[in-house]
Amino acid sequence: MARQQGPSPQLKRSQEAASYAVPAIVAALALVALGRIAAPLLRGQVEQLLPALQRRHMPTASSSGQWSSAEVVQTAAEWKQKPGSAFTAPVSRCSIAADGEVQLRTPNTELPFLFNLSSEALPSKAQSCGHCDAPVGDACNITRLPHTCCGVCQFDSRFCSRLYKGEGRSEAAAQQLLAAGFPLHDFTPCELFQRIRGRTLWFVGDSQTWHFYYALECFLREFAPSLRRSDPVPAPHMPVLATARQMYCKKWWPVPPECLELAHGTRVCIVRADTAGEMVRAVLPTLMEHVPGFQHDLMVYNTGLHYQEFDGNCTSTGVCEVPGPGSKYLQELEELGAFRAANRGSLPATVWMDTPPQHFPGTGYYVGEFHADCVPWKAWQRGDALARGGGMWNVAARPYLDQLADAHLRTWNASVPLWDSHMPDECTHWCQPSAYHLWLLLLNDVMRQSGIGGRVLVEPAAPRPQLRRRPAQQLEGV
Numbered sequence: 127m128a129r130q131q132g133p134s135p136q137l138k139r140s141q142e143a144a145s146y147a148v149p150a151i152v153a154a155l156a157l158v159a160l161g162r163i164a165a166p167l168l169r170g171q172v173e174q175l176l177p178a179l180q181r182r183h184m185p186t187a188s189s190s191g192q193w194s195s196a197e198v199v200q201t202a203a204e205w206k207q208k209p210g211s212a213f214t215a216p217v218s219r220c221s222i223a224a225d226g227e228v229q230l231r232t233p234n235t236e237l238p239f240l241f242n243l244s245s246e247a248l249p250s251k252a253q254s255c256g257h258c259d260a261p262v263g264d265a266c267n268i269t270r271l272p273h274t275c276c277g278v279c280q281f282d283s284r285f286c287s288r289l290y291k292g293e294g295r296s297e298a299a300a301q302q303l304l305a306a307g308f309p310l311h312d313f314t315p316c317e318l319f320q321r322i323r324g325r326t327l328w329f330v331g332d333s334q335t336w337h338f339y340y341a342l343e344c345f346l347r348e349f350a351p352s353l354r355r356s357d358p359v360p361a362p363h364m365p366v367l368a369t370a371r372q373m374y375c376k377k378w379w380p381v382p383p384e385c386l387e388l389a390h391g392t393r394v395c396i397v398r399a400d401t402a403g404e405m406v407r408a409v410l411p412t413l414m415e416h417v418p419g420f421q422h423d424l425m426v427y428n429t430g431l432h433y434q435e436f437d438g439n440c441t442s443t444g445v446c447e448v449p450g451p452g453s454k455y456l457q458e459l460e461e462l463g464a465f466r467a468a469n470r471g472s473l474p475a476t477v478w479m480d481t482p483p484q485h486f487p488g489t490g491y492y493v494g495e496f497h498a499d500c501v502p503w504k505a506w507q508r509g510d511a512l513a514r515g516g517g518m519w520n521v522a523a524r525p526y527l528d529q530l531a532d533a534h535l536r537t538w539n540a541s542v543p544l545w546d547s548h549m550p551d552e553c554t555h556w557c558q559p560s561a562y563h564l565w566l567l568l569l570n571d572v573m574r575q576s577g578i579g580g581r582v583l584v585e586p587a588a589p590r591p592q593l594r595r596r597p598a599q600q601l602e603g604v
């Protein structure tokens with residue numbers, strides 16, 4: 127598990143309590159100092175003050191009366207044993223009361239927790255991988271892909287800070303997003319956990335969704351009693367879910383799905399599926415059949431980029447047409463929509479995610495050659511309708527969205543400006559943290575807005591010591 131930092135925070139019920147605490151402590155110190163001089167006179171007042179101070183350091187009684195008796199635990203393993211307790215996450219320091227209310231922390235680190243992938247914040251490689259049997263390390267003498275055993279918060283070594291040493295690309299992306307008004311500081315893993323509590327959140331899609339999953343899994347790490355990943359279905363059915371292949375050590379390997387178990391019957395899972403056809407033929411029927419309660423779960427899915435091979439209707443200068451009615455993409459989206467309509471009662475609440483922008487030289491799209499010289503989306507900057515509308519894949523998919531999902535995770539516009547934090551040798555995937563972490567914030571927003579997942583009451587954070595902006599009030603109706 128992640129390292130514990132500092133003492134247990136106060137579970138304050140309001141900003142008011144926070145603003146009283148400091149003057150009260152100052153007053154108490156002054157009185158204690160005075161007390162040394164005039165003890166007999168002042169003792170009574172000090173004694174009166176102390177119980178008041180103690181009350182503020184303890185969980186106070188809420189209207190439902192559940193805070194007062196609650197013990198505060200600080201590890202997911204302990205919380206699992208004591209489900210009636212309040213929980214304070216050991217690194218992010220957000221809290222969940224026994225009644226489920228979420229308390230934001232008072233963020234006093236420079237980087238938002240969401241974007242802080244420094245080694246002090248993350249579990250070590252030994253903590254993430256210690257349980258893995260050799261040889262699944264870095265060497266090529268392997269029998270399966272290394273990440274299938276080990277890797278929570280390892281991000282397949284795609285850290286911006288290691289790939290672009292000293293360049294601060296993640297920090298620049300975070301600054302850019304904060305300046306654009308995204309409340310990165312106010313988004314805690316407690317809120318997202320509480321939203322998915324008791325269910326499995328499935329991510330299904332191509333490699334972009336896969337790396338998005340790494341951001342999800344690591345963001346929620348404090349809720350995992352163990353960092354050992356698990357299989358979503360019994361072993362005999364696992365190969366059916368490995369529809370894609372990945373090149374590693376000059377060989378192609380099947381990519382099986384993986385999950386991380388969190389506290390209180392909660393789980394996050396990723397299933398790789400590059401096309402809607404694979405979702406319809408293999409992934410969804412297998413999950414429907416072999417995952418108990420699948421229909422009560424939550425699912426985020428996308429497909430698009432892999433149809434380039436079939437429908438990449440692009441000129442040599444990289445100008446790409448929106449796939450038309452005869453395209454394989456639209457045929458398979460139609461199949462997926464029909465499958466969902468026919469199996470609605472057996473499928474989870476579903477979020478369709480935008481196909482993310484690429485930033486290859488020319489128009490942005492990948493047209494058959496990898497590049498390291500990624501570029502801004504000029505057409506988007508000019509306000510071009512196709513670029514603003516989401517590019518060739520999203521514009522094509524738009525008429526199908528109602529059939530495909532209950533909600534739409536719009537990542538396109540917010541990701542287009544992040545052209546400068548891709549992997550070093552291509553302009554599709556991002557290094558971490560960057561776009562995938564932003565998408566987590568947007569996912570939480572769309573789930574809240576569309577009523578997918580649990581309803582969460584969030585207490586606003588107390589003001590930060592160094593304010594960049596006013597903290598957003600994320601109070602939701604009870």
Ligand SMILES: *[C@@H]1O[C@H](CO)[C@@H](O)[C@H](O)[C@H]1NC(C)=O
Nearest residue numbers: 217235236237242244246247
């Ligand atoms: C990242 O998190 C760690 C652990 O909480 C903290 O010590 C560090 O200051 C944070 N880094 C930044 C730049 O905010």
Ligand SMILES: *[C@@H]1O[C@H](CO)[C@@H](O)[C@H](O)[C@H]1NC(C)=O
Nearest residue numbers: 260261262265266267268269
């Ligand atoms: C590869 O790993 C296997 C199993 O651990 C071991 O028996 C074998 O000697 C290793 N081969 C090489 C070339 O290291």
Ligand SMILES: *[C@@H]1O[C@H](CO)[C@@H](O)[C@H](O)[C@H]1NC(C)=O
Nearest residue numbers: 437439447448449450452453
């Ligand atoms: C490719 O573009 C042409 C011209 O716009 C169009 O007629 C055709 O349907 C497109 N093909 C696909 C597969 O979308």
Ligand SMILES: *[C@@H]1O[C@H](CO)[C@@H](O)[C@H](O)[C@H]1NC(C)=O
Nearest residue numbers: 514515516517520536538539
């Ligand atoms: C991007 O933002 C524009 C407004 O600037 C909006 O009209 C458009 O629908 C958005 N595109 C997507 C794909 O969400």
